[in-house]
Amino acid sequence: MEPKKRKVVLTGGGTVGHVMLNKLLIPGFINRGIEPVYLGSKKGIEKEIIGATSIKYYNISSGKLRRYLSSENFKDVFKVMKGISDARKVLKKENVEFVFSKGGFVSVPVVLAAKSLGIPVYIHESDITPGLANRIAGKFATKIFVTFKRTLEYIPSDKAEYIGPVIRDELKRGYSKIGYELTGFTPDKPVMIVMGGSLGARSINQFIRNNLDELTQEWQIIHLCGRGNYQEGLDRDNYKQFEFVKKELPHLITISDIAVGRSGSNAIYEFLLNEKPMILIPLPRSQSRGDQVENAEYFKEKGYAEVIQDEALDMEIFQETLARIDSNKEAIVDCMCKFEGGFKPQELVDFLISKEAHQ
Numbered sequence: 128m129e130p131k132k133r134k135v136v137l138t139g140g141g142t143v144g145h146v147m148l149n150k151l152l153i154p155g156f157i158n159r160g161i162e163p164v165y166l167g168s169k170k171g172i173e174k175e176i177i178g179a180t181s182i183k184y185y186n187i188s189s190g191k192l193r194r195y196l197s198s199e200n201f202k203d204v205f206k207v208m209k210g211i212s213d214a215r216k217v218l219k220k221e222n223v224e225f226v227f228s229k230g231g232f233v234s235v236p237v238v239l240a241a242k243s244l245g246i247p248v249y250i251h252e253s254d255i256t257p258g259l260a261n262r263i264a265g266k267f268a269t270k271i272f273v274t275f276k277r278t279l280e281y282i283p284s285d286k287a288e289y290i291g292p293v294i295r296d297e298l299k300r301g302y303s304k305i306g307y308e309l310t311g312f313t314p315d316k317p318v319m320i321v322m323g324g325s326l327g328a329r330s331i332n333q334f335i336r337n338n339l340d341e342l343t344q345e346w347q348i349i350h351l352c353g354r355g356n357y358q359e360g361l362d363r364d365n366y367k368q369f370e371f372v373k374k375e376l377p378h379l380i381t382i383s384d385i386a387v388g389r390s391g392s393n394a395i396y397e398f399l400l401n402e403k404p405m406i407l408i409p410l411p412r413s414q415s416r417g418d419q420v421e422n423a424e425y426f427k428e429k430g431y432a433e434v435i436q437d438e439a440l441d442m443e444i445f446q447e448t449l450a451r452i453d454s455n456k457e458a459i460v461d462c463m464c465k466f467e468g469g470f471k472p473q474e475l476v477d478f479l480i481s482k483e484a485h486q
């Protein structure tokens with residue numbers, strides 16, 4: 128009789144930052160003869176990203192978890208309950224060894240279902256302080272892997288495991304020649320890459336476009352503006368817009384002298400590992416739980432970045448910040464070179480399937 132195929136469940140969704148790591152782990156599991164299956168929402172970005180891979184994807188019902196009182200909370204409780212029941216059916220049918228959760232609302236019912244069936248749960252937190260979904264899931268997790276060392280202060284030490292950023296290898300393998308071909312830019316003028324997180328960032332997009340004439344006098348600008356945010360008629364020799372790039376990204380980063388953007392955890396570590404000084408404009412606390420404000424302040428403390436608050440962003444402060452980075456560039460790159468750490472996706476897979484992780 129053929130031995131039973133080993134299987135694991137991956138879950139997480141809502142934004143690219145809650146899916147990408149899962150996608151990176153898929154080849155690592157397959158290399159070790161283990162089949163990963165995915166549990167995600169019916170309409171989230173995870174369906175699109177994971178749908179483009181070859182693995183099995185199950186839809187489950189999921190509800191938003193709000194930090195404020197709303198009549199919608201009531202409906203969402205039912206959606207989460209339904210999600211737990213959906214997830215239990217899949218977990219039983221697939222007979223998985225463990226669940227790996229990257230967070231986001233959709234992961235909560237999966238983690239609760241796994242716990243109710245006695246299936247071990249591992250979670251990953253990429254921001255300094257855990258989000259609501261991971262705070263709930265963390266109570267049921269065997270281990271919580273973290274990107275920032277500082278996160279160790281916020282979670283129980285017997286569960287915490289610092290692994291640093293898990294970055295796709297190809298992000299460090301860009302070629303300038305391809306970067307210049309993709310943009311039509313030249314090595315004669317500095318390049319600024321503007322990346323507003325996986326969804327773009329309205330206020331940053333507006334700021335760049337309102338000041339395009341002045342900025343393009345000094346800079347060649349690559350603007351990753353987010354899906355649906357391309358604006359006709361603006362592209363010129365020194366300004367190229369892309370809604371969302373995939374395999375092109377490493378080449379675009381390679382030709383950049385400075386990175387400007389939000390401070391989602393994956394993005395800022397990608398810039399750090401490519402030694403690109405950053406101007407970070409975090410998503411404000413008024414629009415989020417403040418995770419990006421904390422990420423940005425941490426990178427500033429470490430000497431990797433300058434920070435401008437979204438509500439303070441104007442041309443005067445932006446130009447001052449650019450000048451400060453310019454005069455400190457060597458020191459910034461020096462700090463970045465000293466950063467050590469980070470896991471390759473295969474290393475994390477090997478750790479997850481090792482006995483050590485189960486202790």
Ligand SMILES: CC(=O)N[C@H]1[C@@H](OP(=O)(O)OP(=O)(O)OC[C@H]2O[C@@H](n3ccc(=O)[nH]c3=O)[C@H](O)[C@@H]2O)O[C@H](CO)[C@@H](O)[C@@H]1O
Binds near residue numbers: 144370392393397
């Ligand atoms: C609004 C929101 O909830 N944001 C959160 C979300 O950010 P978000 O989903 O934006 O995630 P990150 O900034 O961490 O990562 C964005 C990822 O998209 C990739 N990319 C981006 C643009 C592009 O054109 N092509 C491309 O591949 C980047 O290389 C990066 O890997 O998850 C992060 C990690 O938990 C959090 O820190 C953020 O606070």
